[in-house]
Amino acid sequence: MRINRKIQTLDEFTIQQMRDFPNATGELSGLLRDIGLAAKRVHVEVNKAGLVDILGDAGTMNVQGEDVKKLDIFANNQFMGVLRHGISCAGIGSEEMDDIVVFDDEVSNQSKYVCLFDPLDGSSNIDVNVSIGTIFSVFRRVSELGKPATKADFLQAGIKQVAAGYVIYGSSTMLVYATRRGANGFTLDQSIGEFTLSHPDIKCPETGKMYSVNHGNFFQYNEKVKKYITACQKKTKDNGGPYTQRYIGSMVADVHRNLIKGGIFMYPGTSDKPKGKLRLLYECNPFAFIIEVAGGKATDGNMRILDIEPKEIHERTPFFIGSRLMMEELEGTE
């Protein structure tokens, strides 16, 4: 029996979903609760970023060779901490860490899930008060339960994800997650300190009027991408336009907006960096899963993101994601 209430918290929602599966163990709900808790802690710090000495570079480089901001480290530690001390995760992979971390204790070895995350995406935007986000991806282990998780648990094609989601620290803080059953969004109600269901069963509009891409790299893109961008610029009201270009430089914010309003986001490869900038496991797979559940599409320009078999945990890929018809127009560009 479904409880019919106006306000539903993230915990209530995931527990409610479990009622439809009598054999569910509650591990996934536990994992999402842990992620929600870490997100609330990160939300608090992001909100006072301008006030305390947490802002700015930590003076180190992450494994991608990029400057690490202090909040990146804080967020990484929060997510790792709650998942390590919880009972629903056997190990994690993070954009901020060289290698996977296998929790390897009696309880964690019994957990059937591993989690990958980008603790703070768009971190170059922290010091200018622009929205940033956390992205996460959950896989069922392929290694034997009762033993420590292995790298093979993390190197699975995106199609095998059990759940994926993101948190956007914006004008409000929102957690959006998807399972095969649907994508749902929860807004943090600060008066009760809970994520509450605000965007049930999100569907990405079939088409939109916004395209997001770094125009500064235009001349480094391949001909097909250049042609598609030019076609976007030439849209008029007679052929579905005019289009608007919106590029925040914070993928969580750009893709979130396109998911809700319709649009396309592109981070193509460039002549300097043929694989682009974004990471398959921490950024592209989770968003590809969410957008597909919501009715949109995601590719690397040639193949579906979710079908890519990853070879190493930090690999990058060109990334195109958005409303179905806009993606099909891109695919059909010659």
Ligand code: AHM
């Ligand atoms: P980050 O991991 O350093 O935060 O970089 C990821 C971000 C994405 O959120 C965003 O879409 C992209 O980098 C912007 O890159 P660029 O400035 O090259 O357009």
